[in-house]
Amino acid sequence: MSIITLISTVVLLLMATAFTTFQYYSFRESEKNKLSSLALVIASNSSAALAFDSKEDANEILDALKADKHIVVACLYNNQGEVFAVYPATLNKEELPQKPPKSGMDFKQAFLEGYQPVVQKNLHLGTLYIKSDLENIYVQMKSNTIIAFFLIAVALLITYILSKVLQKTISHPIIALERTAKIISEGKDYSVRADKNGNDELGSLTDAFNQMLSQIEIQNSEIKKANEESTKLAAIVASSADAILSCSLDLIITSCNASTERIVEFSCEELIGRPASLLIHPDHQNRIVEIISQLKSGNNIDSFETQFVTKTGKVLDVSLTISPVNSSENDLTGLSLTARDITLQKESERKIVENEEQLRLAVEAAELATYDWDLKKETLHGDKRFSELVGLQQDDYNSDKGIFFKSIHEEDRERVNQLVKSALNKSFSGGTFDVEYRIVKENKKLKWVRAKGKVFFDQDEKPVRFIGTVLDITNKKQEEIRKNDFIAIISHELKTPLTTIRSYVQLLLSKAKKEGDAFTINSLTRTESQAKKMTSMIKDFLSLARIEEGKLQLSMEAVDLAPLLEEIYHEAYLLNSQHVIELKDCVDLKVWADRDKLGQVLINLISNAIKYSPHGSTITIGCEKQGDEKVKIYVKDEGIGISQQDQEKLFNRFYRVDNERVKTVSGFGIGLYIVSEILLYHNSKIMVESMEGKGSTFYFSLNTHA
Ligand code: ADP
Numbered sequence: 001m002s003i004i005t006l007i008s009t010v011v012l013l014l015m016a017t018a019f020t021t022f023q024y025y026s027f028r029e030s031e032k033n034k035l036s037s038l039a040l041v042i043a044s045n046s047s048a049a050l051a052f053d054s055k056e057d058a059n060e061i062l063d064a065l066k067a068d069k070h071i072v073v074a075c076l077y078n079n080q081g082e083v084f085a086v087y088p089a090t091l092n093k094e095e096l097p098q099k100p101p102k103s104g105m106d107f108k109q110a111f112l113e114g115y116q117p118v119v120q121k122n123l124h125l126g127t128l129y130i131k132s133d134l135e136n137i138y139v140q141m142k143s144n145t146i147i148a149f150f151l152i153a154v155a156l157l158i159t160y161i162l163s164k165v166l167q168k169t170i171s172h173p174i175i176a177l178e179r180t181a182k183i184i185s186e187g188k189d190y191s192v193r194a195d196k197n198g199n200d201e202l203g204s205l206t207d208a209f210n211q212m213l214s215q216i217e218i219q220n221s222e223i224k225k226a227n228e229e230s231t232k233l234a235a236i237v238a239s240s241a242d243a244i245l246s247c248s249l250d251l252i253i254t255s256c257n258a259s260t261e262r263i264v265e266f267s268c269e270e271l272i273g274r275p276a277s278l279l280i281h282p283d284h285q286n287r288i289v290e291i292i293s294q295l296k297s298g299n300n301i302d303s304f305e306t307q308f309v310t311k312t313g314k315v316l317d318v319s320l321t322i323s324p325v326n327s328s329e330n331d332l333t334g335l336s337l338t339a340r341d342i343t344l345q346k347e348s349e350r351k352i353v354e355n356e357e358q359l360r361l362a363v364e365a366a367e368l369a370t371y372d373w374d375l376k377k378e379t380l381h382g383d384k385r386f387s388e389l390v391g392l393q394q395d396d397y398n399s400d401k402g403i404f405f406k407s408i409h410e411e412d413r414e415r416v417n418q419l420v421k422s423a424l425n426k427s428f429s430g431g432t433f434d435v436e437y438r439i440v441k442e443n444k445k446l447k448w449v450r451a452k453g454k455v456f457f458d459q460d461e462k463p464v465r466f467i468g469t470v471l472d473i474t475n476k477k478q479e480e481i482r483k484n485d486f487i488a489i490i491s492h493e494l495k496t497p498l499t500t501i502r503s504y505v506q507l508l509l510s511k512a513k514k515e516g517d518a519f520t521i522n523s524l525t526r527t528e529s530q531a532k533k534m535t536s537m538i539k540d541f542l543s544l545a546r547i548e549e550g551k552l553q554l555s556m557e558a559v560d561l562a563p564l565l566e567e568i569y570h571e572a573y574l575l576n577s578q579h580v581i582e583l584k585d586c587v588d589l590k591v592w593a594d595r596d597k598l599g600q601v602l603i604n605l606i607s608n609a610i611k612y613s614p615h616g617s618t619i620t621i622g623c624e625k626q627g628d629e630k631v632k633i634y635v636k637d638e639g640i641g642i643s644q645q646d647q648e649k650l651f652n653r654f655y656r657v658d659n660e661r662v663k664t665v666s667g668f669g670i671g672l673y674i675v676s677e678i679l680l681y682h683n684s685k686i687m688v689e690s691m692e693g694k695g696s697t698f699y700f701s702l703n704t705h706a
Helices: 002-051 055-067 135-169 171-187 201-239 258-264 282-296 343-365 384-390 394-399 401-406 410-423 474-515 518-549 561-575 595-611 671-681
Strands: 071-078 083-087 104-108 111-120 123-133 243-247 253-256 304-309 315-326 332-341 368-374 379-382 432-440 446-457 463-472 556-560 580-584 590-594 618-626 630-636 687-691 695-703
Touching: 002 055, 002 071, 002 083, 002 104, 002 111, 002 123, 002 135, 055 071, 055 083, 071 111, 135 171, 171 201, 243 258, 258 315, 258 332, 282 304, 282 315, 282 332, 315 343, 343 368, 368 384, 379 384, 379 394, 384 394, 384 463, 394 401, 401 410, 410 432, 410 446, 446 474, 474 518, 518 595, 518 671, 556 561, 556 595, 561 580, 561 595, 561 618, 590 595, 590 630, 590 695, 595 618, 595 630, 595 671, 595 695
Parallel strands: 580 618
Antiparallel strands: 071 083, 071 123, 104 111, 111 123, 243 253, 243 332, 304 315, 315 332, 368 379, 368 463, 432 446, 446 463, 556 590, 618 630, 630 695, 687 695
């Protein structure tokens, strides 16, 4: 609006000035013409007066000039140049020009003056001088100027009104665009669009503006995405445990992450601008040069192992990946180096190799055979010695695991099978496997072996791997068998006379009771108790021998617990009457077991409870029904208890706790071993809960039926 108004004003002013100037000059010309004509008329009228030298006539003629109020002076000179007549008559002659100059009209200051020769028939009679003011011009100019200003004002008003109207069509869309641009630049929201009004140039401009916004919006979201992506990448690089460096193509370091500083001990500031070869061990420099030239020729290089040297000169094993960095035009512009410190890993690998070698030597020296059963891949690998021991080819037992069991002596097969099954059950065995059994070789020769193993489980406690060793114990076993046979023979030989002794003692006891001989009764009762103790010990020795030979035989039946426990209770009571023995909740409960062996188990547990708890304390023999399938049987005492450490070894053969209290009690350390073995044959397991000084509870579960 201002511009339009300004331009209009300038144009109008210029026009008004031009017009006024033109008018001024044309007014002046016309005034000049008018005065010339008047001068000519007066001059020709005055010729007679001059010719006849009649001043009176001359004055009269000049006086006629009164009609024109703008004629201020008029004068007639005679031929000699003397003033002949003047107008107005009162005019001071001093004010007149002395001599009439040449003819012509001229503007002088605010007047127009001029000379007109008075001529009659080519005779010069004198000169008329005439002077007019320019009031006429001024008046006209004034009115013209007023009109011009009025017209300018009107024109400006019209311009203003017109520009107001135009503003709506031109400025409005532009202002709308400007407002939109402002919103966008302040709020950085490129989803805003300008409103389009009409299909003229401004409509096209709005369209173009909106299109540009769409483009910016797309680019902006791409930039945002790229920024987010690069922020993420930067965070990954910064937090990576690997050293990550970027280099130019000539391997000058341009940036590095925090882990680089930690690994190579140089700060990034020290590294940037220096060659990456600074970090690479001199022995590996050539290889790096070779790899980089391969990368440059477009080949991809896998990560490889090399060595770095740190600032303090430490040599590190690293796994290095060199990757090309390409521009958006896919030109190779640089390289990125990712180095993982594998010094510890390498060290452990070296240690593993060493350990493996040591182990191999030890296994070789100990003449151990080793096996590795991968339960996932279902492969069974044994070393040469293992194949020799089992008398089978690796391919045979690998393809058919059954064949391996067939090499086991048939009397041991089921037992070994059961132990393998329980080793594979983590909750049952903890994955340990330790068994002695016989192998029947092709030539029918027997070999005794001791197989020890460990099962590894996955997160779901599923067995995945079973590895272990097998040792040929034939010689040792044969000696043991001879010893066991000897014990068995002795035990057996002792059993018969002892039975006879016990029957005679019982006979004598009933006789003494009849006679009321207190001393004899007492002596014979003690003798019977000791004989019973011996019977039970002999029974254990016989069982031990049978277990060792793998010959323990069970005769399973449904055992009524209450009467069995009653018998044992009496037997125990006979052994010792200084403890309170309680029977709890066992009435009407049955279990599927070998009655005699179960009795042996319970006698062992009760006699231990008696042995290892103080006089007067209570021993509880109790039962707990576990659903319909199982019954838990426990023997609880208030005795010396067993440390956690000892609890783990308690069921080993000949194990006795090494403390003063135990040393005073007689025993061989075979009772609990027999208990655990007998229960193993019943597919059960003896467990113990104990606290030193508080007492122990031994318990196990048995099935209620077959
Ligand atoms: P022992 O003939 O020595 O009793 P066992 O095999 O029966 O042999 O027991 C092994 C060891 O376990 C015992 O020497 C004893 O130290 C410990 N022990 C067994 N039962 C108990 C118990 N009820 N209280 C404390 N210690 C026990």
